[in-house]
Amino acid sequence: KRHDLSRNLVRVWVQKYETGAFDDDAAAADTIQAYEARIAALERLVGRQALELEFLKGALRNGPPPRSGPMSVITGPAASLSPRDAG
Template identity: 60%
Template sequence: MARHRTYPIAFKRQLAQEFLAGGTSLHGLARRHDVCRNLIRIWVEKYEKGEFDDEAEAANLLELYEARIAALERMVGRLALENELLKGASATSRRPSAATPSVVTGPAVFPSPKDAV
């Protein structure tokens, strides 16, 4: 499955400013940067609303960091739980040192006669 490309806010701001300056057409701008025209239209609307300022960029970066921290916290919790589970399993499965490690138990095996074939 194809993944969506993500663009930095500075790039979006630059394209919106280029389009609003009127130097190039929407079609030419989209072709030059290999971006969909509708996406540039959306970026221009957001730029006009003020969503591409430095505070928005800092908030976006903060959201990314918070999401990464949450994912790492989940991973730490899962690994801690797994570690406790493995510690408990290894403590209950230890054999006493006096027990024989052999799987076969029972009477001793008698050797066969020498002339038996």
């Protein structure tokens, strides 16, 4: 089977390889691959956060009505200490 690569093109490639011209291309390819991996990780994180937001919005819509008094997003309503608990 005959390939249509010119011998001159192969010589140019060999020259570029010998002078290290392809090293920059390899480094650029590695950088692009690292960026693509980072982008994919960030896209997964954004997707998880979007799902969490939708879940929490649904919980707020469908949950019990809020109680009066100060509330923390993390711990819920503030605890009131009775005289028995304070001692």
